[in-house]
Amino acid sequence: MKTKKRYITKKRIIIGLVLVICIMLLLRGCFHQKKQASSPAVSVTTTKVIQKDVTLTTHAIGNVQPTIAVSIKSRVEGQLLSVGFKEGEYVKEGQIIFEIDPHPYQVALEQAKANLARDEAQLENLQKLHERYGQLVKKGYISKQDYDASEANVKAQAATVLSDKASISNATLNLGYCTIRAPISGRTGNLLVSQGNLIKANESTPLVVIHQIKPIYVAFSLPEAQLEAVKKAANNGIVYITIQTKNSNTKLMAKLSFIDNSVDKNTGMILLKALYPNSQEEIWPGQYVDVTLPIAEIKNALLLSTRAIQEGPEGSYVFVLNKDSSVTLKPIKLGEVVNDATTIVHDLPAGTTVVATGQSQLIDGSKVQVVAESAK
Numbered sequence: 001m002k003t004k005k006r007y008i009t010k011k012r013i014i015i016g017l018v019l020v021i022c023i024m025l026l027l028r029g030c031f032h033q034k035k036q037a038s039s040p041a042v043s044v045t046t047t048k049v050i051q052k053d054v055t056l057t058t059h060a061i062g063n064v065q066p067t068i069a070v071s072i073k074s075r076v077e078g079q080l081l082s083v084g085f086k087e088g089e090y091v092k093e094g095q096i097i098f099e100i101d102p103h104p105y106q107v108a109l110e111q112a113k114a115n116l117a118r119d120e121a122q123l124e125n126l127q128k129l130h131e132r133y134g135q136l137v138k139k140g141y142i143s144k145q146d147y148d149a150s151e152a153n154v155k156a157q158a159a160t161v162l163s164d165k166a167s168i169s170n171a172t173l174n175l176g177y178c179t180i181r182a183p184i185s186g187r188t189g190n191l192l193v194s195q196g197n198l199i200k201a202n203e204s205t206p207l208v209v210i211h212q213i214k215p216i217y218v219a220f221s222l223p224e225a226q227l228e229a230v231k232k233a234a235n236n237g238i239v240y241i242t243i244q245t246k247n248s249n250t251k252l253m254a255k256l257s258f259i260d261n262s263v264d265k266n267t268g269m270i271l272l273k274a275l276y277p278n279s280q281e282e283i284w285p286g287q288y289v290d291v292t293l294p295i296a297e298i299k300n301a302l303l304l305s306t307r308a309i310q311e312g313p314e315g316s317y318v319f320v321l322n323k324d325s326s327v328t329l330k331p332i333k334l335g336e337v338v339n340d341a342t343t344i345v346h347d348l349p350a351g352t353t354v355v356a357t358g359q360s361q362l363i364d365g366s367k368v369q370v371v372a373e374s375a376k
Helices: 001-036 103-139 144-177 226-233
Strands: 041-049 051-072 078-083 098-102 179-183 186-187 210-223 239-247 250-259 269-276 290-305 310-312 315-321 327-331 335-338 342-345 353-357 370-373
Touching: 001 310, 051 186, 051 269, 051 335, 078 353, 144 179, 210 226, 210 250, 210 290, 226 269, 226 290, 239 269, 290 335
Parallel strands: 041 370
Antiparallel strands: 041 353, 051 210, 051 290, 078 098, 098 179, 186 210, 210 269, 239 250, 239 290, 250 269, 290 342, 310 315, 315 327, 315 353, 335 342
C-alpha cells in the first residue's frame, strides 16, 4: 500500500514538473514574439544596379621627360666672350647662345691659306719642269730616271696641296665652332659657365642643357599582365591617357606614343610613353603625375556602388530590398572595379535595389526603413 502511494506521489511530481516546463516555454515564446514584433526597423540608404557602357582603366605613376635633351659642349678651346641667353630662358633653334674668342682660329685659317698658296705655286713650278723633262727625255738629253723623279715630285706636291686644302677646311670648321648655336628650340637649364671663363673642348661637364618641352613625354610603367590589353587598345586606334598632377585637379589628355620592345626582366614591368603638346608648359620635366590609361570597353555592364558590397567568409554579398521592406542576403560575383566607387556585378539585374549603408545591423530577413536613396 505504501509502495502504491509512493508511486502516485512520484507520478504527480513528474506531471507537475512537465506542466511547469511547458508553461515556461510557452511564456518564453510569447515574450520572444512580442520582443521581435516590437523591434524597430533598421534605417538604411539604398542604391540601384545600373546598366551602361563603361571603359576599364589602369593607373600608374608617370614621370615627365623632355622629348629631346641636348647637352651643349664646346668643340674648341678658348675664352668665352659672350653668353646669348639667361639661364632658364627659352631659346630658339639656330639662336647664338655662346661665342668663344675666334682670333686664334682666324690666325690658323690664314696660315692654312698661306700654306696652300705657297704649295700651289711650287706645284705649278714642278709641273712646268716636268713638262720640259718630257721633251728632253724624248731627245735623250736626260735619263728616264730623272724624268720619273720629276713625275714623283709633282705627285708629292699635289698631295701636299690636298693636305693644305684639308687644313683650311679644318681651320674653317674650328672657326665656325667658336659660335655655338642652339641645336633645338627649348628651355635652358642651369648655366655652368660664365663670360670670361676658359672653355675646354669636349669637356665632361656641359655648358648648359637644353630641354625640348613642347611637346613633352610622360613615361610610365605597367605590369606585364596588362601588356596584351594595352597592345589591343593601341591596335584599335589612337589611345589617349589622362594626366593629373599631384597638386592640381586639372586633367590633361596625352596620346600614347611608345610601347617598349621588351619587358624589364628584373621588375616584370614594361615602359610606355605618352606625348603631350604642353603648349602652356602645364607640366615640367622631372615632375611626377598620375596616369590613367583606358584598356578595354565593356558594353551594357551592370554597375553597383562599391559601398553596397559586403565581404564575408564565403565571399561577397549584398542585401537586396524586397517589396515588404525586408531584405534578403544575396551572394554575388564581382567583376572589374570601374572606378573608386563602382564595381561590375554579374548576379543582379539592372534596377535591383540594394542597401548602400546600414548593413552592419542587418541579417537575412531584417525589416528596414529607407531614409534615402543614394545617387550611386
